[in-house]
Amino acid sequence: MSIRERLSGNEAVAYAIKQINPDVMPAFPITPSTEIPQYVSTYIANGEMDTEFIHVESEHSSMSAAIGASAAGARTLTATSSCGLALMWEELYVAASDRLPVVLALVNRALSGPININADHSDSMGARDAGWIQIYAESNQEAYDNFIQAYPIAENPDVMLPVMICQDGFITSHGVENIELEADEDVKKFVGEYDPEHFLLNEKEPMAIGPYAVSNYYMESKRGQRQAMLNAKKVILEVAERFEKMTGRKYGFFEEYRLDDADYAIVIIGSAAGTAKAAIEEIRKTTGKKVGLLKIRVFRPFPEEEIAEALKNVKAVAVLDRSEMFSGTGGPLGAEVTAGLYRAGSKAEVVNYIYGLGGRDITVEDFERVYDELENMAATHEVKDNYRYIGLRERGDR
């Protein structure tokens, strides 16, 4: 039985953490994720949970401590944002290659510089090749739901990979919205106990973790990580199905919104998807134009074939990136979706937009303009500039 509540995204994730009551949480504060360890510390101080909280001196240390705790066999998590994630860089790769099911509550924030505290995806997109599963949320509800699904995915013996549960800084992390919470006992039962097959403190099975791998072994180790990612696809869907049975809330690799009969589609990640949905309802009501949305939930592993299949009937696609990668040719989601469509033999016109950097707002009207531009592209079969911006001031604008 769900409980009707209203919480900010940070409170929602902290609440899920309390319900799961993991073994160890090392953390270092950074805006906008600071509230998560803050709430967890309060729960611990109030005796509502007994997670061992480790105060560390940096994010480099929080991820190092998380790796140590997870290797020892403890269910482990941490939280961070932006430069905090950047400071974990080295350890992110270590956690993934050591196959440690650490969960990271990431509150997406722009990377410096210029220094900025607001939402974009440059932090997690920069870590997209680190070997972590990445799951993104549109709303506080999804941040909560995704966090509950994180450990069953990460700790599955066929996966054993760290998972990053991402939500948009301030927009969902500090925004209060309605949310349905699940009962403590249901969440505990859903997540289950962590019973690692191999762990450092097992005296019956002495082992080394993170040793040097000569060239003769390194490549196979990486191939193993890829296999874990491929296995994760099946597990993510199984866990989502089990979650739907408990809550009635359906999840997959992505959400298809009014996509069935759509001529024009937007592909996007995160909180702005909700704004796009409002634009879709408005356009369909006032003009009857068939517009739809594909909202990415799972970015790693990347569901390339499934995305191409979902977009097979559309005439034009706009892929919206909330981060730059300075290839000069577009953003990371744009590049990967375009490659997937090409490999699937898609004939749709594809365009990539950069939006929302450093918290730049995106509105219903912005989405309406994108759909107009898609319609125009499909009619003329001409994309012209396939790498554009939304909401960017040009010289002379105010």
Added chain:
Amino acid sequence: MEKTVEIRWHGRGGQGAKTAALLLADVSFKAGKYVQGFPEYGPERMGAPITAYNRISDNKITVHSNIYDPDYVVVVDEGLLDSIDVTAGLSPEGAIVINSAKKPEELASKLRGYTGKIYTVDARKISVEALGKYFPNSPMLAAIVAVSGVMDRDQFLNEMEASYRHKFSKKPEVIEGNMNALRMTFEEVAV
């Protein structure tokens, strides 16, 4: 409530405009609504202008942008009228509520030709009389509830009392003062 009601708050860092927006979300939630309450963060410092927002609806809200065409605007610090275009995008069918000892017609000239309704509430007077201290939050909250009609006044008072009882469980003596501030505001704001 057929469409989503959108409210924009203007205040200064430290005055509690963000808290007031979150309180309005809270009390509307308790009245059974779908709600959003969120601040817009710039460089944070005491006294700097800040903006906070509410969406209140009978239906699920998915939009995650800021509010540019609000139905109502609340100004917690009348000094902001000189520097900020507080009525930008404000619906002429809606209203603006300003914390001020002045009469609405005295402030009209600062509102850049806004043609909708203007309300003022002397939150300082009410707060000092009811609480002995200046906390503009409770009067401004009651004022926007009165003006916007997002919920029934009695329902609002009941929910606020429950929430104060919870919030001030260790200082029950301040509950009555806060409730008085809400009631006095309802009397002062003639809608």
